[in-house]
Amino acid sequence: MSVMAPRIELDDVTLGYERHPAVHHLCGGFGGGATAVCGPNGGGKSTLLKGVMGLLRPLGGHIKVHGLDRRDIAYLPQQAEIDTDFPISVLDVALLGHWRRVGAFRPLTRALRAQASRALEGVGLGGFEARPIGSLSAGQRQRVLFARVLVADSPVILLDEPFTAIDHRTTTDLLDLVLGWSGEGRTVIAVLHDFEQVRLHFPRTLLLAREAIGWGPTAEVLTAANLATARAMSEAWDDDAHRCERGAA
Amino acid sequence: MSPADLHSWLIAPFADFSFMRRALVACLALALGAGPVGVFLVLRRMSLIGDTMSHAVLPGAAVGFLIAGLSLPAMSLGGFVAGLAVALLAGLVTRFTQVKEDASFAAFFMISLALGVLIVSLKGSNVDLMHVLFGSILAVDDASLLLVAGVATVSLFTFAVIYRPLVAECFDSGFLRAVGGGGGACHLLFLALVVLNMVAGFQALGTLMAVGLMMLPATAARFWAREVWGLAAVAVLMAMASGLVGLIASYHANLPSGPAIVLTAGLIYLLSLGFGRRGGLITRLTRRRHLGG
Numbered sequence: 001m002s003v004m005a006p007r008i009e010l011d012d013v014t015l016g017y018e019r020h021p022a023v024h025h026l027c028g029g030f031g032g033g034a035t036a037v038c039g040p041n042g043g044g045k046s047t048l049l050k051g052v053m054g055l056l057r058p059l060g061g062h063i064k065v066h067g068l069d070r071r072d073i074a075y076l077p078q079q080a081e082i083d084t085d086f087p088i089s090v091l092d093v094a095l096l097g098h099w100r101r102v103g104a105f106r107p108l109t110r111a112l113r114a115q116a117s118r119a120l121e122g123v124g125l126g127g128f129e130a131r132p133i134g135s136l137s138a139g140q141r142q143r144v145l146f147a148r149v150l151v152a153d154s155p156v157i158l159l160d161e162p163f164t165a166i167d168h169r170t171t172t173d174l175l176d177l178v179l180g181w182s183g184e185g186r187t188v189i190a191v192l193h194d195f196e197q198v199r200l201h202f203p204r205t206l207l208l209a210r211e212a213i214g215w216g217p218t219a220e221v222l223t224a225a226n227l228a229t230a231r232a233m234s235e236a237w238d239d240d241a242h243r244c245e246r247g248a249a
Numbered sequence: 250m251s252p253a254d255l256h257s258w259l260i261a262p263f264a265d266f267s268f269m270r271r272a273l274v275a276c277l278a279l280a281l282g283a284g285p286v287g288v289f290l291v292l293r294r295m296s297l298i299g300d301t302m303s304h305a306v307l308p309g310a311a312v313g314f315l316i317a318g319l320s321l322p323a324m325s326l327g328g329f330v331a332g333l334a335v336a337l338l339a340g341l342v343t344r345f346t347q348v349k350e351d352a353s354f355a356a357f358f359m360i361s362l363a364l365g366v367l368i369v370s371l372k373g374s375n376v377d378l379m380h381v382l383f384g385s386i387l388a389v390d391d392a393s394l395l396l397v398a399g400v401a402t403v404s405l406f407t408f409a410v411i412y413r414p415l416v417a418e419c420f421d422s423g424f425l426r427a428v429g430g431g432g433g434a435c436h437l438l439f440l441a442l443v444v445l446n447m448v449a450g451f452q453a454l455g456t457l458m459a460v461g462l463m464m465l466p467a468t469a470a471r472f473w474a475r476e477v478w479g480l481a482a483v484a485v486l487m488a489m490a491s492g493l494v495g496l497i498a499s500y501h502a503n504l505p506s507g508p509a510i511v512l513t514a515g516l517i518y519l520l521s522l523g524f525g526r527r528g529g530l531i532t533r534l535t536r537r538r539h540l541g542g
Binding site for chain 2: 053055071073075077081082083086087088089092093096099100103104105132148
Protein backbone atom coordinates (compact mmCIF):
# COMPACT_ATOMS: atom_id res chain seq x y z
CA MET A 1 0.00 0.00 0.00
CA SER A 2 1.26 3.43 -0.80
CA VAL A 3 -0.03 6.43 1.07
CA MET A 4 0.14 10.05 0.01
CA ALA A 5 1.94 11.30 3.06
CA PRO A 6 0.63 14.52 4.53
CA ARG A 7 3.23 17.13 5.32
CA ILE A 8 3.78 18.49 8.78
CA GLU A 9 5.23 21.98 8.81
CA LEU A 10 6.75 23.77 11.75
CA ASP A 11 6.98 27.53 11.43
CA ASP A 12 9.10 29.14 14.15
CA VAL A 13 7.50 26.89 16.78
CA THR A 14 8.13 27.42 20.49
CA LEU A 15 6.59 24.88 22.84
CA GLY A 16 6.60 24.63 26.61
CA TYR A 17 4.74 24.24 29.85
CA GLU A 18 3.43 27.09 31.95
CA ARG A 19 5.37 29.67 29.99
CA HIS A 20 8.68 27.81 30.33
CA PRO A 21 9.73 27.00 26.79
CA ALA A 22 11.06 23.48 26.22
CA VAL A 23 11.57 23.84 22.48
CA HIS A 24 12.65 27.07 20.83
CA HIS A 25 12.04 28.48 17.37
CA LEU A 26 11.80 25.26 15.44
CA CYS A 27 11.46 25.58 11.66
CA GLY A 28 11.19 22.64 9.31
CA GLY A 29 8.97 19.87 8.08
CA PHE A 30 8.28 16.16 8.16
CA GLY A 31 7.37 14.41 4.92
CA GLY A 32 6.90 10.74 4.06
CA GLY A 33 9.34 8.22 5.50
CA ALA A 34 10.90 7.79 8.90
CA THR A 35 12.52 10.54 10.95
CA ALA A 36 14.22 9.85 14.25
CA VAL A 37 14.13 12.50 16.94
CA CYS A 38 17.18 12.29 19.19
CA GLY A 39 18.71 14.44 21.87
CA PRO A 40 19.45 14.73 25.57
CA ASN A 41 16.79 14.28 28.25
CA GLY A 42 14.78 17.43 28.70
CA GLY A 43 15.61 18.45 25.16
CA GLY A 44 11.94 18.71 24.19
CA LYS A 45 11.47 15.52 22.16
CA SER A 46 8.22 14.43 23.80
CA THR A 47 7.07 18.03 23.95
CA LEU A 48 7.48 18.31 20.20
CA LEU A 49 5.35 15.21 19.58
CA LYS A 50 2.65 16.56 21.88
CA GLY A 51 2.74 19.81 19.97
CA VAL A 52 2.29 18.02 16.64
CA MET A 53 -0.61 16.06 18.14
CA GLY A 54 -2.22 19.32 19.22
CA LEU A 55 -2.17 18.20 22.86
CA LEU A 56 0.00 21.22 23.61
CA ARG A 57 -0.64 24.63 22.12
CA PRO A 58 2.53 26.34 20.86
CA LEU A 59 3.66 29.36 22.87
CA GLY A 60 4.75 30.83 19.54
CA GLY A 61 4.67 29.97 15.84
CA HIS A 62 2.47 27.47 14.03
CA ILE A 63 2.36 23.75 13.47
CA LYS A 64 0.46 22.85 10.32
CA VAL A 65 -0.62 19.36 9.36
CA HIS A 66 -1.57 19.37 5.69
CA GLY A 67 -4.10 16.91 4.35
CA LEU A 68 -5.03 15.28 7.64
CA ASP A 69 -7.12 15.94 10.73
CA ARG A 70 -4.77 15.91 13.71
CA ARG A 71 -7.00 13.46 15.53
CA ASP A 72 -6.24 10.97 12.74
CA ILE A 73 -2.56 10.89 13.64
CA ALA A 74 -1.62 7.66 15.41
CA TYR A 75 0.31 8.47 18.57
CA LEU A 76 2.07 6.14 20.96
CA PRO A 77 3.06 8.07 24.07
CA GLN A 78 6.05 7.22 26.24
CA GLN A 79 5.32 3.89 27.98
CA ALA A 80 1.69 4.86 27.47
CA GLU A 81 0.23 6.11 30.68
CA ILE A 82 -2.16 3.20 30.90
CA ASP A 83 -3.34 1.28 33.94
CA THR A 84 -1.50 -1.99 33.28
CA ASP A 85 -3.85 -3.92 35.55
CA PHE A 86 -7.01 -2.61 33.91
CA PRO A 87 -9.69 -5.26 33.30
CA ILE A 88 -9.70 -5.08 29.52
CA SER A 89 -8.92 -7.72 26.91
CA VAL A 90 -6.11 -7.56 24.38
CA LEU A 91 -8.63 -7.45 21.54
CA ASP A 92 -10.51 -4.51 23.08
CA VAL A 93 -7.29 -2.50 23.33
CA ALA A 94 -6.49 -3.19 19.68
CA LEU A 95 -10.08 -2.26 18.75
CA LEU A 96 -9.54 1.19 20.27
CA GLY A 97 -7.49 1.84 17.14
CA HIS A 98 -10.79 2.03 15.23
CA TRP A 99 -11.92 4.99 17.34
CA ARG A 100 -11.85 7.55 14.53
CA ARG A 101 -14.00 5.20 12.44
CA VAL A 102 -16.55 4.12 15.03
CA GLY A 103 -16.35 6.81 17.70
CA ALA A 104 -18.27 6.31 20.91
CA PHE A 105 -21.46 4.91 19.45
CA ARG A 106 -21.12 3.21 16.08
CA PRO A 107 -21.00 -0.59 16.12
CA LEU A 108 -17.80 -2.60 15.81
CA THR A 109 -18.61 -4.78 12.84
CA ARG A 110 -17.26 -8.23 12.23
CA ALA A 111 -14.93 -6.81 9.58
CA LEU A 112 -13.48 -4.28 12.03
CA ARG A 113 -12.96 -7.01 14.61
CA ALA A 114 -11.27 -9.22 12.04
CA GLN A 115 -8.98 -6.33 11.18
CA ALA A 116 -7.99 -5.95 14.84
CA SER A 117 -7.32 -9.70 15.07
CA ARG A 118 -5.09 -9.49 12.00
CA ALA A 119 -3.21 -6.59 13.57
CA LEU A 120 -2.63 -8.70 16.68
CA GLU A 121 -1.29 -11.47 14.48
CA GLY A 122 0.90 -8.89 12.80
CA VAL A 123 2.56 -8.04 16.11
CA GLY A 124 2.98 -11.70 17.05
CA LEU A 125 0.03 -11.90 19.44
CA GLY A 126 -2.31 -14.12 17.43
CA GLY A 127 -4.55 -16.06 19.81
CA PHE A 128 -4.12 -13.54 22.61
CA GLU A 129 -7.43 -11.78 21.89
CA ALA A 130 -9.27 -12.79 25.06
CA ARG A 131 -6.32 -12.39 27.43
CA PRO A 132 -6.55 -9.55 29.96
CA ILE A 133 -3.75 -7.07 29.45
CA GLY A 134 -2.80 -7.48 33.11
CA SER A 135 -1.42 -10.93 32.26
CA LEU A 136 1.04 -9.64 29.65
CA SER A 137 4.73 -8.81 29.95
CA ALA A 138 5.93 -5.27 29.25
CA GLY A 139 7.08 -6.33 25.77
CA GLN A 140 3.76 -7.97 24.96
CA ARG A 141 1.93 -4.89 26.18
CA GLN A 142 3.95 -2.74 23.84
CA ARG A 143 3.06 -5.16 21.02
CA VAL A 144 -0.63 -4.65 21.81
CA LEU A 145 -0.21 -0.88 21.64
CA PHE A 146 1.55 -1.28 18.29
CA ALA A 147 -1.42 -3.36 17.17
CA ARG A 148 -3.63 -0.42 18.11
CA VAL A 149 -1.48 1.81 15.90
CA LEU A 150 -1.73 -0.77 13.10
CA VAL A 151 -5.51 -0.81 13.41
CA ALA A 152 -5.68 2.98 13.25
CA ASP A 153 -3.96 2.69 9.85
CA SER A 154 -2.92 6.34 9.91
CA PRO A 155 -0.67 8.00 7.32
CA VAL A 156 1.17 9.76 10.16
CA ILE A 157 2.55 7.83 13.13
CA LEU A 158 4.27 9.37 16.15
CA LEU A 159 6.18 7.07 18.51
CA ASP A 160 7.65 8.33 21.77
CA GLU A 161 10.49 6.08 22.93
CA PRO A 162 8.75 2.95 21.66
CA PHE A 163 11.62 0.60 22.51
CA THR A 164 12.65 1.85 25.94
CA ALA A 165 12.66 -0.97 28.52
CA ILE A 166 11.51 -3.47 25.90
CA ASP A 167 13.28 -6.79 25.34
CA HIS A 168 15.54 -7.30 22.33
CA ARG A 169 13.28 -9.70 20.44
CA THR A 170 10.27 -7.40 20.75
CA THR A 171 12.36 -4.42 19.70
CA THR A 172 13.49 -6.21 16.54
CA ASP A 173 9.94 -7.25 15.64
CA LEU A 174 8.43 -3.84 16.28
CA LEU A 175 11.26 -2.05 14.49
CA ASP A 176 10.44 -4.14 11.41
CA LEU A 177 6.87 -2.88 11.62
CA VAL A 178 8.04 0.73 11.87
CA LEU A 179 10.32 0.31 8.85
CA GLY A 180 7.42 -1.29 6.99
CA TRP A 181 5.29 1.77 7.70
CA SER A 182 7.90 4.15 6.38
CA GLY A 183 8.40 1.88 3.38
CA GLU A 184 4.71 2.31 2.60
CA GLY A 185 5.30 6.03 2.47
CA ARG A 186 3.75 6.85 5.83
CA THR A 187 5.23 9.64 7.88
CA VAL A 188 6.86 8.12 10.95
CA ILE A 189 8.38 10.30 13.66
CA ALA A 190 10.04 8.29 16.42
CA VAL A 191 11.81 9.52 19.53
CA LEU A 192 14.77 7.18 19.96
CA HIS A 193 17.86 6.87 22.15
CA ASP A 194 19.83 4.18 20.39
CA PHE A 195 22.08 6.02 17.90
CA GLU A 196 23.19 2.73 16.38
CA GLN A 197 19.58 1.85 15.58
CA VAL A 198 18.95 5.32 14.17
CA ARG A 199 22.04 5.26 11.94
CA LEU A 200 21.13 1.83 10.60
CA HIS A 201 17.43 2.32 9.95
CA PHE A 202 16.32 5.93 9.93
CA PRO A 203 17.17 8.03 6.87
CA ARG A 204 16.44 11.35 8.55
CA THR A 205 17.11 12.67 12.03
CA LEU A 206 16.21 15.71 14.08
CA LEU A 207 18.73 16.30 16.86
CA LEU A 208 16.90 18.35 19.45
CA ALA A 209 18.38 20.07 22.48
CA ARG A 210 15.71 22.67 23.12
CA GLU A 211 16.54 23.92 19.64
CA ALA A 212 17.36 22.01 16.50
CA ILE A 213 21.09 21.20 16.52
CA GLY A 214 20.66 19.41 13.22
CA TRP A 215 17.81 18.29 11.01
CA GLY A 216 18.35 16.30 7.84
CA PRO A 217 20.00 13.12 6.57
CA THR A 218 21.04 11.07 9.58
CA ALA A 219 24.70 10.82 8.62
CA GLU A 220 24.96 14.61 8.46
CA VAL A 221 23.09 15.18 11.72
CA LEU A 222 24.50 12.57 14.07
CA THR A 223 28.08 13.82 13.82
CA ALA A 224 30.49 13.89 16.72
CA ALA A 225 30.46 17.69 16.64
CA ASN A 226 26.66 17.95 16.77
CA LEU A 227 26.39 15.40 19.56
CA ALA A 228 29.02 17.30 21.55
CA THR A 229 27.05 20.53 21.05
CA ALA A 230 23.83 18.85 22.22
CA ARG A 231 25.58 17.46 25.28
CA ALA A 232 27.14 20.82 26.10
CA MET A 233 23.73 22.47 25.89
CA SER A 234 22.13 19.94 28.20
CA GLU A 235 24.95 20.43 30.70
CA ALA A 236 24.30 24.15 30.54
CA TRP A 237 20.65 23.57 31.62
CA ASP A 238 21.86 21.38 34.44
CA ASP A 239 24.17 24.17 35.57
CA ASP A 240 21.27 26.59 35.38
CA ALA A 241 19.11 24.27 37.42
CA HIS A 242 21.87 23.93 39.96
CA ARG A 243 22.26 27.65 40.26
CA CYS A 244 18.53 28.18 40.59
CA GLU A 245 18.36 25.64 43.38
CA ARG A 246 21.17 27.33 45.20
CA GLY A 247 19.56 30.70 44.64
CA ALA A 248 16.31 29.38 46.05
CA ALA A 249 17.93 27.86 49.13
CA MET B 250 -34.38 -27.11 57.98
CA SER B 251 -37.89 -27.87 56.74
CA PRO B 252 -39.48 -25.96 53.86
CA ALA B 253 -41.79 -24.33 56.38
CA ASP B 254 -38.80 -23.03 58.31
CA LEU B 255 -37.24 -21.80 55.13
CA HIS B 256 -40.46 -20.03 54.27
CA SER B 257 -40.70 -18.37 57.64
CA TRP B 258 -37.06 -17.30 57.42
CA LEU B 259 -36.79 -16.09 53.87
CA ILE B 260 -40.25 -15.41 52.48
CA ALA B 261 -42.53 -14.55 55.38
CA PRO B 262 -40.87 -11.26 56.35
CA PHE B 263 -41.52 -9.97 52.86
CA ALA B 264 -44.90 -11.65 52.41
CA ASP B 265 -46.23 -10.39 55.71
CA PHE B 266 -44.95 -6.85 55.84
CA SER B 267 -45.24 -4.31 53.07
CA PHE B 268 -42.43 -2.16 54.54
CA MET B 269 -40.09 -5.11 54.08
CA ARG B 270 -41.20 -5.52 50.48
CA ARG B 271 -40.61 -1.85 49.79
CA ALA B 272 -37.23 -2.02 51.46
CA LEU B 273 -36.26 -5.00 49.34
CA VAL B 274 -37.35 -3.35 46.09
CA ALA B 275 -35.45 -0.21 47.08
CA CYS B 276 -32.32 -2.26 47.75
CA LEU B 277 -32.57 -4.09 44.43
CA ALA B 278 -33.04 -0.82 42.55
CA LEU B 279 -30.19 0.83 44.43
CA ALA B 280 -27.95 -2.11 43.58
CA LEU B 281 -28.61 -1.66 39.85
CA GLY B 282 -27.23 1.87 39.87
CA ALA B 283 -24.68 1.64 42.67
CA GLY B 284 -22.96 -1.47 41.26
CA PRO B 285 -21.64 0.03 38.02
CA VAL B 286 -21.01 3.43 39.62
CA GLY B 287 -18.84 1.75 42.24
CA VAL B 288 -16.98 -0.28 39.63
CA PHE B 289 -16.05 2.82 37.65
CA LEU B 290 -15.04 4.67 40.82
CA VAL B 291 -12.66 1.82 41.65
CA LEU B 292 -11.32 1.70 38.08
CA ARG B 293 -10.67 5.45 38.11
CA ARG B 294 -8.87 5.06 41.44
CA MET B 295 -11.50 7.29 42.98
CA SER B 296 -12.70 4.79 45.61
CA LEU B 297 -12.53 7.30 48.41
CA ILE B 298 -14.18 9.99 46.35
CA GLY B 299 -17.44 8.05 46.69
CA ASP B 300 -17.14 8.56 50.42
CA THR B 301 -16.34 12.20 49.89
CA MET B 302 -19.34 12.72 47.67
CA SER B 303 -21.65 11.13 50.21
CA HIS B 304 -20.70 13.81 52.73
CA ALA B 305 -20.85 16.49 50.09
CA VAL B 306 -24.52 15.73 49.53
CA LEU B 307 -25.32 16.53 53.13
CA PRO B 308 -25.54 20.34 53.24
CA GLY B 309 -27.86 20.40 50.24
CA ALA B 310 -30.09 17.82 51.87
CA ALA B 311 -29.91 19.86 55.05
CA VAL B 312 -30.98 23.04 53.28
CA GLY B 313 -33.89 21.11 51.75
CA PHE B 314 -34.71 19.83 55.23
CA LEU B 315 -34.53 23.35 56.65
CA ILE B 316 -36.91 24.70 54.03
CA ALA B 317 -39.37 21.85 53.72
CA GLY B 318 -38.80 19.56 56.72
CA LEU B 319 -38.46 15.83 56.06
CA SER B 320 -39.51 16.21 52.44
CA LEU B 321 -37.98 13.82 49.98
CA PRO B 322 -38.06 15.96 46.82
CA ALA B 323 -36.62 19.01 48.59
CA MET B 324 -33.86 17.06 50.31
CA SER B 325 -33.01 15.07 47.19
CA LEU B 326 -32.83 18.13 44.97
CA GLY B 327 -30.72 19.94 47.56
CA GLY B 328 -28.43 16.95 47.89
CA PHE B 329 -28.03 16.62 44.15
CA VAL B 330 -27.19 20.30 43.70
CA ALA B 331 -24.72 20.31 46.59
CA GLY B 332 -23.03 17.10 45.46
CA LEU B 333 -22.68 18.32 41.90
CA ALA B 334 -21.35 21.68 43.11
CA VAL B 335 -18.65 19.98 45.18
CA ALA B 336 -17.72 17.68 42.28
CA LEU B 337 -17.46 20.59 39.85
CA LEU B 338 -15.55 22.86 42.24
CA ALA B 339 -13.13 20.06 43.11
CA GLY B 340 -12.72 19.29 39.40
CA LEU B 341 -12.00 22.92 38.57
CA VAL B 342 -9.51 23.31 41.41
CA THR B 343 -7.71 20.13 40.32
CA ARG B 344 -7.54 21.38 36.77
CA PHE B 345 -6.34 24.88 37.41
CA THR B 346 -4.11 24.57 40.50
CA GLN B 347 -1.43 22.24 41.85
CA VAL B 348 -3.89 20.54 44.23
CA LYS B 349 -4.39 16.86 43.43
CA GLU B 350 -7.85 15.49 42.83
CA ASP B 351 -8.17 13.58 46.11
CA ALA B 352 -7.02 16.54 48.17
CA SER B 353 -9.33 19.03 46.50
CA PHE B 354 -12.30 16.67 46.88
CA ALA B 355 -11.38 16.17 50.54
CA ALA B 356 -11.19 19.91 51.17
CA PHE B 357 -14.62 20.61 49.71
CA PHE B 358 -16.30 17.70 51.41
CA MET B 359 -15.00 18.79 54.83
CA ILE B 360 -16.49 22.24 54.29
CA SER B 361 -19.63 20.66 52.99
CA LEU B 362 -20.04 18.20 55.84
CA ALA B 363 -19.51 20.80 58.56
CA LEU B 364 -21.96 23.11 56.83
CA GLY B 365 -24.51 20.31 56.63
CA VAL B 366 -24.28 19.36 60.29
CA LEU B 367 -24.51 23.03 61.24
CA ILE B 368 -27.61 23.60 59.14
CA VAL B 369 -29.39 20.50 60.43
CA SER B 370 -28.64 21.41 64.05
CA LEU B 371 -30.07 24.90 63.50
CA LYS B 372 -33.53 23.47 63.11
CA GLY B 373 -33.97 19.80 63.67
CA SER B 374 -33.32 17.56 66.63
CA ASN B 375 -30.54 14.98 66.69
CA VAL B 376 -33.02 12.33 65.69
CA ASP B 377 -33.52 14.09 62.36
CA LEU B 378 -29.78 14.34 61.87
CA MET B 379 -29.46 10.62 62.51
CA HIS B 380 -32.11 10.04 59.89
CA VAL B 381 -30.17 12.02 57.29
CA LEU B 382 -26.88 10.38 58.19
CA PHE B 383 -28.09 6.83 58.52
CA GLY B 384 -31.35 6.78 56.57
CA SER B 385 -34.15 4.33 57.23
CA ILE B 386 -34.76 1.78 54.56
CA LEU B 387 -37.65 0.38 56.57
CA ALA B 388 -39.52 3.68 56.14
CA VAL B 389 -39.28 3.87 52.35
CA ASP B 390 -42.45 5.41 50.93
CA ASP B 391 -43.77 5.53 47.37
CA ALA B 392 -41.96 8.74 46.56
CA SER B 393 -38.61 7.30 47.70
CA LEU B 394 -39.21 4.13 45.72
CA LEU B 395 -39.91 6.15 42.61
CA LEU B 396 -36.79 8.20 43.16
CA VAL B 397 -34.57 5.16 43.69
CA ALA B 398 -36.04 3.33 40.70
CA GLY B 399 -35.82 6.45 38.56
CA VAL B 400 -32.16 6.94 39.43
CA ALA B 401 -31.43 3.29 38.64
CA THR B 402 -33.11 3.66 35.25
CA VAL B 403 -31.30 6.87 34.37
CA SER B 404 -27.99 5.38 35.53
CA LEU B 405 -28.29 2.22 33.46
CA PHE B 406 -29.30 4.11 30.32
CA THR B 407 -26.53 6.64 30.76
CA PHE B 408 -23.96 3.90 31.29
CA ALA B 409 -25.18 2.16 28.15
CA VAL B 410 -24.67 5.36 26.17
CA ILE B 411 -21.27 6.42 27.54
CA TYR B 412 -19.88 2.93 28.20
CA ARG B 413 -17.28 2.88 25.43
CA PRO B 414 -15.77 6.34 25.99
CA LEU B 415 -15.94 5.89 29.76
CA VAL B 416 -13.99 2.63 29.64
CA ALA B 417 -11.50 4.18 27.20
CA GLU B 418 -11.12 7.22 29.43
CA CYS B 419 -10.45 5.06 32.50
CA PHE B 420 -8.02 2.83 30.64
CA ASP B 421 -6.03 5.38 28.64
CA SER B 422 -7.25 8.96 28.93
CA GLY B 423 -4.31 10.24 26.88
CA PHE B 424 -5.39 8.12 23.92
CA LEU B 425 -8.96 9.34 24.13
CA ARG B 426 -7.76 12.95 24.21
CA ALA B 427 -5.56 12.37 21.16
CA VAL B 428 -8.46 11.02 19.09
CA GLY B 429 -10.81 13.70 20.40
CA GLY B 430 -13.11 11.22 22.13
CA GLY B 431 -14.82 13.59 24.55
CA GLY B 432 -13.41 12.12 27.75
CA GLY B 433 -14.09 15.30 29.73
CA ALA B 434 -17.81 15.23 29.00
CA CYS B 435 -17.94 11.56 29.98
CA HIS B 436 -16.18 12.28 33.23
CA LEU B 437 -18.71 14.99 34.09
CA LEU B 438 -21.67 12.77 33.24
CA PHE B 439 -20.16 10.06 35.36
CA LEU B 440 -19.71 12.40 38.33
CA ALA B 441 -23.36 13.41 37.95
CA LEU B 442 -24.28 9.72 38.12
CA VAL B 443 -22.21 9.31 41.27
CA VAL B 444 -24.09 12.19 42.91
CA LEU B 445 -27.48 10.90 41.70
CA ASN B 446 -26.86 7.47 43.14
CA MET B 447 -25.61 9.00 46.37
CA VAL B 448 -28.85 10.97 46.65
CA ALA B 449 -30.90 7.84 45.95
CA GLY B 450 -28.88 5.91 48.50
CA PHE B 451 -28.96 8.44 51.29
CA GLN B 452 -32.74 8.40 51.52
CA ALA B 453 -32.79 4.66 51.90
CA LEU B 454 -29.56 3.86 53.66
CA GLY B 455 -28.25 7.19 54.83
CA THR B 456 -25.30 9.07 53.39
CA LEU B 457 -22.75 6.96 55.21
CA MET B 458 -24.17 3.54 54.43
CA ALA B 459 -24.95 4.33 50.78
CA VAL B 460 -21.23 4.41 50.01
CA GLY B 461 -20.83 0.93 51.47
CA LEU B 462 -23.33 -0.54 49.05
CA MET B 463 -21.50 1.25 46.24
CA MET B 464 -17.87 0.47 47.02
CA LEU B 465 -17.82 -2.92 48.76
CA PRO B 466 -19.42 -4.96 45.94
CA ALA B 467 -17.36 -3.05 43.36
CA THR B 468 -14.13 -3.88 45.18
CA ALA B 469 -15.16 -7.47 45.78
CA ALA B 470 -16.05 -7.91 42.08
CA ARG B 471 -12.36 -7.49 41.15
CA PHE B 472 -11.80 -10.98 42.56
CA TRP B 473 -14.31 -12.61 40.23
CA ALA B 474 -14.59 -10.86 36.86
CA ARG B 475 -12.02 -9.76 34.31
CA GLU B 476 -13.82 -7.29 32.09
CA VAL B 477 -15.59 -4.09 32.99
CA TRP B 478 -19.10 -5.25 32.12
CA GLY B 479 -18.49 -8.46 34.07
CA LEU B 480 -17.33 -6.47 37.08
CA ALA B 481 -20.47 -4.34 36.92
CA ALA B 482 -22.72 -7.40 36.65
CA VAL B 483 -21.02 -9.15 39.58
CA ALA B 484 -21.14 -5.96 41.66
CA VAL B 485 -24.88 -5.55 41.00
CA LEU B 486 -25.57 -9.16 42.01
CA MET B 487 -23.47 -8.79 45.16
CA ALA B 488 -25.20 -5.54 46.11
CA MET B 489 -28.59 -7.18 45.56
CA ALA B 490 -27.61 -10.17 47.67
CA SER B 491 -26.35 -7.82 50.39
CA GLY B 492 -29.70 -6.04 50.41
CA LEU B 493 -31.67 -9.27 50.65
CA VAL B 494 -29.50 -10.94 53.28
CA GLY B 495 -29.06 -7.73 55.25
CA LEU B 496 -32.80 -7.14 55.41
CA ILE B 497 -33.51 -10.70 56.51
CA ALA B 498 -30.80 -10.49 59.16
CA SER B 499 -32.06 -7.16 60.41
CA TYR B 500 -35.62 -8.52 60.57
CA HIS B 501 -34.81 -11.65 62.54
CA ALA B 502 -32.08 -10.30 64.79
CA ASN B 503 -33.75 -6.93 65.23
CA LEU B 504 -30.67 -5.08 63.90
CA PRO B 505 -30.66 -1.66 62.26
CA SER B 506 -31.11 -2.39 58.54
CA GLY B 507 -28.52 -0.02 57.03
CA PRO B 508 -25.51 -1.42 58.89
CA ALA B 509 -26.84 -4.98 58.46
CA ILE B 510 -26.93 -4.51 54.66
CA VAL B 511 -23.51 -2.90 54.46
CA LEU B 512 -21.97 -5.47 56.82
CA THR B 513 -23.33 -8.21 54.56
CA ALA B 514 -21.60 -6.48 51.66
CA GLY B 515 -18.49 -6.35 53.84
CA LEU B 516 -18.73 -10.07 54.51
CA ILE B 517 -19.04 -10.75 50.78
CA TYR B 518 -15.94 -8.63 50.25
CA LEU B 519 -13.96 -10.57 52.85
CA LEU B 520 -15.08 -13.89 51.37
CA SER B 521 -14.03 -12.68 47.90
CA LEU B 522 -10.70 -11.55 49.28
CA GLY B 523 -10.18 -15.05 50.63
CA PHE B 524 -11.69 -17.24 47.96
CA GLY B 525 -11.91 -15.06 44.84
CA ARG B 526 -11.02 -16.77 41.59
CA ARG B 527 -8.82 -13.89 40.44
CA GLY B 528 -6.12 -13.09 42.94
CA GLY B 529 -7.97 -14.23 46.06
CA LEU B 530 -5.64 -15.23 48.91
CA ILE B 531 -6.47 -18.95 48.81
CA THR B 532 -6.04 -19.11 45.04
CA ARG B 533 -2.69 -17.41 45.35
CA LEU B 534 -1.42 -19.70 48.08
CA THR B 535 -2.49 -22.87 46.30
CA ARG B 536 -0.94 -21.69 43.06
CA ARG B 537 2.35 -21.07 44.74
CA ARG B 538 2.23 -24.55 46.21
CA HIS B 539 1.70 -26.00 42.74
CA LEU B 540 4.75 -24.19 41.49
CA GLY B 541 6.81 -25.35 44.45
CA GLY B 542 5.78 -28.97 43.96
